[in-house]
Amino acid sequence: MAVLSRRVLLVSRDEELDSLLAGRRIAAHLAELAQYEGEGGPGDGGPPPDVALVCDDEAATRRLLGLGVPLVRLSSGHRAAIGPVAEGALHRVHRPGWLPGPWPATPGGARTTGLLAPARTARGRRRSGSLLLISFWDVPAGEADAFVSGPLRQLAAEAVRRTQRCEVVCDTRVESVRDTLQALEGVRVRRAADTDIDALHAGTELLLATPTLGAVALAQARGAPLVFLPPLGDGQRDLADRVTQVVPVPVATDPRDPALWAAGQAGAPDPWSALDPAADDLRGAQRVARTLRQLSLAPL
Template structure:
């Protein structure tokens, strides 16, 4: 687990000058959904100081951990209350189910059926929308949001060297620029795209995918929860990359039963590079999700930090 300050800024203090409680923020940097979830919740933590864990420092008042059950367990053993935020089924390195003493929250669109029994006591949050939901009026280029978390190496390598390379080349030709934001497997992605020096490849944990999306005219993404939430919150068009790995295939099948999102599998399709002004989000019942999941998780963390444990 990485300990993050997603804004890159100094820890915030509440109005009045006195520093607020210290909270530790952690996520799996190798999982796109974790990175996006942490950043979106962190945007609503005004009044709390964000901290990492260093030897000799006092323990934080509370912690937010995204998807890393092992890290949640270690913090609980130290006596730190934890809000554990889940992005879906745990992977082999996530540490299994979170300990029962954690406050478990699960983010998932309200219009999707639940994937199955979750952790005991887990509460759904709905969509974690970005704090800024507007897109820039002048948009250009293509953003590719790629998740290789939990994808077998052979499958990830074949996709990068084949479909991803063709999409990146077409994006450069059709839209003038292409930025690929990936969570893991960066060396393989950069190697596969080396023949196209105009393509930027960024590590998700070191970039701001939500801000990049606001500037992009075309959005292609792996079928992951964070990408769906971003496009829905901004009523923006989204074309899904071919699902990679079991978790993406399962989510893509569930989404396909509810929402007709286009596929990004044919770089020669002119409609891919000239998408409509908005996606098919008007087909969803707005009562199923109010897009305030990040605020709800932030409020829970704030209450945990201020209340006696």
């Protein structure tokens, strides 16, 4: 008798870097389940999925619960746990154990995941270039415009001068960023939803990123250098302040500062050595995936 594969629906926000990366990293541990993506319901007119992972989308959470689908609702950003989650969903909050509080109260039943690390933590032996990973999610339009028209071009040009090439990946405003950087040789601009960011990072020397948990997880899991781009919006500033209380992550306020680019050179200090290895668990993605497998077999 044939055994039917269990089906998991994956829902995340393509326009939010943290949401996108969280969903992908958990999905990497669900290879035995038939995966498909959507916006809150089966896309083929067939039966509902056996289980769903919904990253941040409360409307999709409510629609799926209305169909009787067991699900995990993941809050992917460090400030995303504020506010209620539809009753009946298992609520998980992406938060490394070492990240300093205080934190707002989370809804009843919410659990923190630890760090959602990439499935593959190895880096390429022949790394080159820089990766600029930019999130404009929840950033005021004026701040985003000022960054794109001002510091971004200088940062990309300096990255090419220092590391020979520069990959720029952003969740939104892709065309605006591309128009700004199109005259620079050695620069390529990509949309986050169309890019395997974790794999791209494995082949680059230096990660310069807006302060997001997805970027922090990527660098910490690989013991790789990280430079924060100037924080945009209150959420990014808050995360940058919390991280730099514990880990000496430099901030690229002056792209010409040689200390920023020294972080990617051989023999540079490992900023993550400041953390107590026991203070954080990098297996957050595996734990959420395990919960999804259990739900698919024995819904609550």
